[in-house]
Amino acid sequence: MSSPRPGPQDSDLLRACRREPVRRTPVWFMRQAGRSLPEYRRVREGVGMLESCMRPDLVTEITLQPVRRHGVDAAIFFSDIVVPLKAVGVDLDIRPGVGPVVERPFRTWEDLDRLPALEPDHVPYVTEAVRSLVGELGATPLIGFAGAPFTLASYLVEGGPSRNHEATKAMMWGAPDLWHALLERLAGISAAFLRVQVEAGASAVQLFDSWAGALGAADYARSVAPHSARVLAEVGGLGVPRIHFGVGTGELLRLMGEAGADVVGVDFRVPLDEAARRVGPDRALQGNLDPAVVFAPWEAVEAQVRAVLDAARGLPGHVFNLGHGVLPTSDPDVLTRVVELVHELTEGGPAVPVTGRTAEPALPGGARPGVPGSR
Ligand SMILES: Cc1c2[nH]c(c1CCC(=O)O)Cc1[nH]c(c(CCC(=O)O)c1C)Cc1[nH]c(c(CCC(=O)O)c1C)Cc1[nH]c(c(C)c1CCC(=O)O)C2
Numbered sequence: 092m093s094s095p096r097p098g099p100q101d102s103d104l105l106r107a108c109r110r111e112p113v114r115r116t117p118v119w120f121m122r123q124a125g126r127s128l129p130e131y132r133r134v135r136e137g138v139g140m141l142e143s144c145m146r147p148d149l150v151t152e153i154t155l156q157p158v159r160r161h162g163v164d165a166a167i168f169f170s171d172i173v174v175p176l177k178a179v180g181v182d183l184d185i186r187p188g189v190g191p192v193v194e195r196p197f198r199t200w201e202d203l204d205r206l207p208a209l210e211p212d213h214v215p216y217v218t219e220a221v222r223s224l225v226g227e228l229g230a231t232p233l234i235g236f237a238g239a240p241f242t243l244a245s246y247l248v249e250g251g252p253s254r255n256h257e258a259t260k261a262m263m264w265g266a267p268d269l270w271h272a273l274l275e276r277l278a279g280i281s282a283a284f285l286r287v288q289v290e291a292g293a294s295a296v297q298l299f300d301s302w303a304g305a306l307g308a309a310d311y312a313r314s315v316a317p318h319s320a321r322v323l324a325e326v327g328g329l330g331v332p333r334i335h336f337g338v339g340t341g342e343l344l345r346l347m348g349e350a351g352a353d354v355v356g357v358d359f360r361v362p363l364d365e366a367a368r369r370v371g372p373d374r375a376l377q378g379n380l381d382p383a384v385v386f387a388p389w390e391a392v393e394a395q396v397r398a399v400l401d402a403a404r405g406l407p408g409h410v411f412n413l414g415h416g417v418l419p420t421s422d423p424d425v426l427t428r429v430v431e432l433v434h435e436l437t438e439g440g441p442a443v444p445v446t447g448r449t450a451e452p453a454l455p456g457g458a459r460p461g462v463p464g465s466r
Pocket residue numbers: 120121122123124125126135140167168169170171172173185186187188189190191236299301416
């Protein structure tokens with residue numbers, strides 16, 4: 092009897108998400124597919140960002156590029172958080188060096204009419220690209236993603252990128268009924284976008300609430316978390332792990348886990364052992380090398396990678412990543428070396444002692460003082 096070839100389900104990424112033992116710590120990078128790669132810039136020449144997201148041949152190629160080059164443990168689907176909004180008819184563009192720009196910002200009840208539900212027929216190119224990718228990737232898992240309702244709302248209400256999110260917050264506090272109606276629509280669109288990707292073969296999903304860190308915990312809990320929870324609950328029924336990430340969310344980590352994540356993404360501001368105390372033992376963590384670290388000399392990069400792995404020791408599940416996306420001017424060769432180093436240092440399981448730290452006595456069995464649950 093021939094046993095089936097191991098697939099993504101057996102990969103270290105999915106094992107870590109499920110808090111099962113891994114062969115070595117899985118690693119991938121947010122924004123690994125994109126501007127830091129010369130081969131990306133070549134295939135994007137003369138093709139607009141949104142247009143490239145609608146061409147399955149380009150999506151497939153760009154998604155595979157970092158997997159080939161870096162040997163990462165997962166692919167992230169090449170698209171953008173605003174693609175589903177564009178697909179249902181919102182008049183928006185992604186401007187180079189700026190980001191998503193919405194022609195007419197959303198401010199009134201009438202504006203909700205411009206946000207119909209997302210149907211799979213709106214994004215046939217997503218289904219086609221995911222199917223082709225899953226074939227090409229074999230045992231390497233594909234991570235699907237969507238923007239969370241708050242982060243999407245920020246682009247729609249502000250009309251583009253925003254430092255202070257003032258119009259968004261004004262609606263949240265000043266017109267709560269409209270706010271909740273808007274976030275409900277967006278939750279439906281996010282969930283539908285994730286469902287399309289999972290039904291076509293994605294093995295895990297990440298919900299990006301990149302700008303949630305602009306909110307205090309009380310506002311997040313009251314005005315945002317219930318909508319993200321709905322997205323995560325709908326995907327939960329599809330049986331794939333859910334990663335929930337935001338920037339500057341140190342004060343929100345517990346709430347982001349409780350919203351229904353299997354894995355909480357941590358930015359570079361909170362060390363993973365402290366993040367684990369905030370999140371609790373029932374979820375894995377993803378993170379959290381500062382994306383600027385790759386600009387330092389290699390010795391410093393290596394020390395920072397070791398520090399992340401050290402802080403992650405004893406966690407029930409750890410997916411190594413940056414604390415935010417790859418910066419466009421990063422040297423791709425340094426990223427490849429980071430992948431190799433994480434693999435080398437965690438070969439045989441991440442509990443292997445990390446050498447080269449300033450002397451901190453190891454306890455019998457490899458446990459370290461001060462790290463609860465460390466082995
Ligand atoms: C906030 C957000 C957006 N898009 C996304 C987020 C959440 C992640 C995060 O917090 O960084 C998510 C995203 N955007 C893109 C991906 C592809 C997959 C990957 O991570 O490699 C993913 C996962 C491609 C992209 N999305 C974008 C690019 C650059 C476009 C280009 O190459 O011209 C890429 C590769 C454009 C975009 N789209 C957005 C921004 C802020 C930008 C950058 C604007 C700029 O500085 O040029 C909105």
